[in-house]
Amino acid sequence: MTPALEARGLRREFGHVRALDGVDFEVDPGEVVALIGDNGAGKSTLVKALSGSLAVDSGELLSDGKPVTIDSPAAARALGIETVYQDLALAPHLDPVQNMYLGREVMKSGLLGRLGFMDHAVMKEHTRTAFTDLGATVRDFAAPVGSMSGGQRQQIAVARAAAWASRVIFLDEPTAALGVVQTRNVLDLIRRVRDRGIAVVLISHSMPHVIEVADRIQVLRLGRRVATYDAKKTSMEELVGAMTGAISQEAA
Amino acid sequence: MTTVTGQQQAAGPAPAEERGPKTPLQRLLGAQAVQILGVLLILVVLFSIAETDAFLSVNNFRNIVVNVSILAIIGVSMTFVIVTGGIDLSVGSVLVFSGVVAAKTMESLGGEGVGVALVGALVAIVAGVLWGLFNGVLIAKAKVPPLIVTLGTLGMALGGAQIITGGIDVRGAPAVLTDNIGFGRLFGQIPYLSLIALVVVVLGAVLLHRTRFGRYTYAVGSNDEAARRAGVKVDRHLILVYTLAGFCAGLAGILNLAFFASTTIAGQSNTALNVIAGVVIGGTSLFGGIGTIAGTVVGLFIPAVLQNGFVIMGVQPFWQQVVVGAFLIAAVYVDQVRRAAAARGASTRRPLSSRFSRPAGARRKEAQ
Numbered sequence: 001m002t003p004a005l006e007a008r009g010l011r012r013e014f015g016h017v018r019a020l021d022g023v024d025f026e027v028d029p030g031e032v033v034a035l036i037g038d039n040g041a042g043k044s045t046l047v048k049a050l051s052g053s054l055a056v057d058s059g060e061l062l063s064d065g066k067p068v069t070i071d072s073p074a075a076a077r078a079l080g081i082e083t084v085y086q087d088l089a090l091a092p093h094l095d096p097v098q099n100m101y102l103g104r105e106v107m108k109s110g111l112l113g114r115l116g117f118m119d120h121a122v123m124k125e126h127t128r129t130a131f132t133d134l135g136a137t138v139r140d141f142a143a144p145v146g147s148m149s150g151g152q153r154q155q156i157a158v159a160r161a162a163a164w165a166s167r168v169i170f171l172d173e174p175t176a177a178l179g180v181v182q183t184r185n186v187l188d189l190i191r192r193v194r195d196r197g198i199a200v201v202l203i204s205h206s207m208p209h210v211i212e213v214a215d216r217i218q219v220l221r222l223g224r225r226v227a228t229y230d231a232k233k234t235s236m237e238e239l240v241g242a243m244t245g246a247i248s249q250e251a252a
Numbered sequence: 253m254t255t256v257t258g259q260q261q262a263a264g265p266a267p268a269e270e271r272g273p274k275t276p277l278q279r280l281l282g283a284q285a286v287q288i289l290g291v292l293l294i295l296v297v298l299f300s301i302a303e304t305d306a307f308l309s310v311n312n313f314r315n316i317v318v319n320v321s322i323l324a325i326i327g328v329s330m331t332f333v334i335v336t337g338g339i340d341l342s343v344g345s346v347l348v349f350s351g352v353v354a355a356k357t358m359e360s361l362g363g364e365g366v367g368v369a370l371v372g373a374l375v376a377i378v379a380g381v382l383w384g385l386f387n388g389v390l391i392a393k394a395k396v397p398p399l400i401v402t403l404g405t406l407g408m409a410l411g412g413a414q415i416i417t418g419g420i421d422v423r424g425a426p427a428v429l430t431d432n433i434g435f436g437r438l439f440g441q442i443p444y445l446s447l448i449a450l451v452v453v454v455l456g457a458v459l460l461h462r463t464r465f466g467r468y469t470y471a472v473g474s475n476d477e478a479a480r481r482a483g484v485k486v487d488r489h490l491i492l493v494y495t496l497a498g499f500c501a502g503l504a505g506i507l508n509l510a511f512f513a514s515t516t517i518a519g520q521s522n523t524a525l526n527v528i529a530g531v532v533i534g535g536t537s538l539f540g541g542i543g544t545i546a547g548t549v550v551g552l553f554i555p556a557v558l559q560n561g562f563v564i565m566g567v568q569p570f571w572q573q574v575v576v577g578a579f580l581i582a583a584v585y586v587d588q589v590r591r592a593a594a595a596r597g598a599s600t601r602r603p604l605s606s607r608f609s610r611p612a613g614a615r616r617k618e619a620q
Binding site for chain 2: 092098105
């Protein structure tokens with residue numbers, strides 16, 4: 001299968017620090033890939049590079065087998081790549097519908113639309129459908145997002161990314177601040193997004209969650225990919241070993 | 253997931269998850285604008301009972317409305333500015349500056365014609381827009397805090413007006429302005445000044461509450477980084493909002509000239525603060541993201557009604573300042589309590605300290 005997104009030999013230095021040291025990465029459509037690694041392994045830097053928030057020094061990117069440049073978040077968006085940041089990037093005073101369509105408002109047709117009037121009914125309807133499809137538990141579509149629980153806000157951020165992504169979604173620590181039930185909801189959400197044929201890339205420190213939801217697990221260490229595992233056939237011990245350098249699969 | 257952080261605790265119980273959606277009526281009654289409207293009505297009823305003949309008359313109410321009109325025009329744009337999380341202290345000076353350049357222009361053109369008045373109005377508005385643009389560019393592009401930028405232009409615009417006039421008010425304006433706009437009434441009842449203010453208020457409310465421009469105004473004030481990542485041109489939007497503030501100050505400048513037939517150079521030092529007080533009393537949060545035009549209008553009426561009522565009752569009018577000050581503090585206190593409650597319901601991860609530095613106690617309270 002042609003990967004939805006593939007990176008080859010990405011390099012990026014910050015002064016003398018080599019954050020990415022020729023890292024390779026690929027994710028197939030309809031697959032959940034987890035990126036794990038110790039702090040400073042380059043997970044966040046890699047995701048930033050793949051989502052257009054950070055320029056790389058060298059290396060190439062391919063989307064559906066074709067070379068692409070992703071030099072801005074807008075360029076990533078144009079390729080159907082969406083990112084859910086750790087801070088979620090929601091506007092707390094706006095409601096779920098307004099957040100869902102922020103920067104992408106549906107305007108009324110004709111003169112009213114040109115004057116800046118929005119089509120609230122369409123946006124609300126589509127948001128409702130998107131949330132129902134993903135089984136999100138957000139019920140109040142008119143309350144400010146800031147008044148909702150962490151789990152609900154996570155769902156809104158994921159649903160927003162899922163609604164706009166056609167290829168890849170990056171999720172940076174989506175369960176870090178959530179309780180048990182809410183974590184379950186978000187993991188279910190990730191599976192449903194994957195089942196639509198969208199590639200999901202998950203960064204997480206939580207090994208049990210990674211093993212549970214991911215199809216493949218790629219381990220980063222010192223800015224390089226050191227191992228790739230099938231999530232069904234690996235164990236926590238193996239993953240930790242790869243993260244710490246005790247086990248190495250790929251030639252250094 | 254083994255460490256328990258404050259965020260986890262806040263997110264854990266999640267009362268919000270169990271709560272059903274509020275009904276529109278609950279939402280309406282919860283709005284600060286509606287509560288403050290109740291306060292305003294109580295004031296009106298109290299004064300009406302105390303001084304039925306003098307207070308409760310068409311003439312007196314018309315007086316109050318006229319007094320609020322010019323402030324309301326500035327208040328509309330101030331609401332936009334404060335909703336973005338900013339502030340504009342320069343509006344009073346920009347009003348004076350606009351009035352001065354308009355008065356000087358009309359003086360040199362001479363005559364009392366409609367054409368001269370229109371040129372004057374245009375000059376005032378252009379002057380206001382340019383000051384607003386200057387504020388906006390410095391705030392959005394040079395990243396100087398709005399408090400400082402507009403404090404600077406407060407001095408610059410006032411100083412500029414005094415340089416142009418030598419510090420002496422330009423008196424007089426074309427009669428077509430003073431007679432029609434300043435004191436004229438539609439059907440002999442409705443002051444044109446207030447009609448213009450009403451138009452601005454309605455247009456402002458539509459712009460803020462119904463259009464994408466308004467949506468972005470809230471988004472920028474709520475979380476500018478999120479807005480930026482969502483593709484909103486935040487810098488451009490801020491420049492437009494401060495330019496709108498300049499536009500309204502310029503419009504207020506020509507109306508002020510029409511009403512007082514003088515440039516009132518020394519008379520506008522408290523205008524910006526009075527408007528800000530009205531906006532905040534009306535429920536707009538100084539921290540951005542929350543506010544309504546309707547609230548601002550009600551918030552501006554409270555000081556005006558108090559002033560008027562106290563004068564009629566023979567209370568020293570100085571008491572008005574004391575009471576309005578108390579209202580202002582109470583309004584911000586209510587806002588704080590709401591924000592703290594919202595933060596308890598679900599923690600906002602964006603540190604509030606990024607916007608304003610506030611006493612540690614207040615932040616600790618919100619973190620609970």
